[in-house]
Amino acid sequence: MxxxxxxxxxxxxxxxxxxxxxxxxxxxxxxxxxxxxxxxxxxxxxxxxxxxxxxxxxxxxxxATDEERAWFVRLQDVPGVAGKSALAILDGLTPSEIMDAIALGDAGAFVRAKGIGKKLGERIVTELAGKAPPIGRFGKFETAAAAGLTSAPAGAATGPRGEAISALTNLGYTPSESARAVVAAAREGAADNVSALVKGALKELAR
The missing domain is CATH 2.40.50.140 (Nucleic acid-binding proteins)
Structure with a gap:
């Protein structure tokens, strides 16, 4: 069971x-x-x-959410990342921050997590670069509020970035290009919804 x-x-x-x-x-x-x-x-x-x-x-x-659970599983695809290491990363980084770090090649973001050294941080970025973000067991992710938790962790993603990346990938862009563009759009102030992120990302890709 x-x-x-x-x-x-x-x-x-x-x-x-x-x-x-x-x-x-x-x-x-x-x-x-x-x-x-x-x-x-x-x-x-x-x-x-x-x-x-x-x-x-x-x-x-x-x-708290299925998105965190999905990233917990994805992180362990990387050799050297076991259960407790994946938990430590999720303690230090929200799912959206993990996506940003991978898209930007920022190994240092992972090194800030307890027990993650420089080599392992670099391996995480290398192994996961260009891959689409994980999805929930049954489609869209459930929010923390729906789970009965009063508030989500600051900066937590509930799926829009992942959906925006998927939409761009369906348009023919590589997962890596899509992720970088969505991250850039978010940092330029695009609203945290799929439509705004896709529009902002397309502008970034057109530059």
Whole structure:
């Protein structure tokens, strides 16, 4: 049985994990400090879960949104990035910041995450450059508000940049070109919606 989401009450919080009571059954999931800081005992929440099964254990990782969960999985495509390293990156960078760092080749952004050295930061950028951002299990990402969390982390993306990159890729631009243009459009002040980002990105690509 693979668990993909939990809805219940926060029964207890640890340094790196949360216990969620779902109809009398307690589920323990590892979580980053960004999520743990937003939870309180007794909260009614929904968390997205990535389940990892080995011969000796079943481990669950909890996230505020499916976008964070998707990036957690994508980051581990990079050799040398394991579960805890991916959590550390997501503690230091929001999904939109991860996309910006990859598009701009900014390995230093990843080095700022706990336990990520210069070589691994460079490897992350190299391995993920030019690849389309991950998508949710069932299409569009769910927002933190829909998950029962009162506020999203500052600067968190809920999908517009990913959709804008996808739209540009469908127009014939490479994922790398699309990502750089969307990042540039966002930094030039394009509104955080798909239409505005695509229009701004097309202007960048035409320069």
């Amino acid at each position: 693979i668990i993909g989401r939990l809805t219940g009450e926060v029964a207890a919080l640890g340094l790196d994990h949360v216990l969620i009571d779902v109809n009398g059954v307690g589920y323990v999931a590892l979580a980053g400090t960004r999520l743990l800081a937003r939870l309180r005992g007794g909260d009614k929440v929904t968390v997205q879960v990535e389940t990892r099964i080995t011969e000796s254990s079943i481990t669950m990782f909890a996230f």
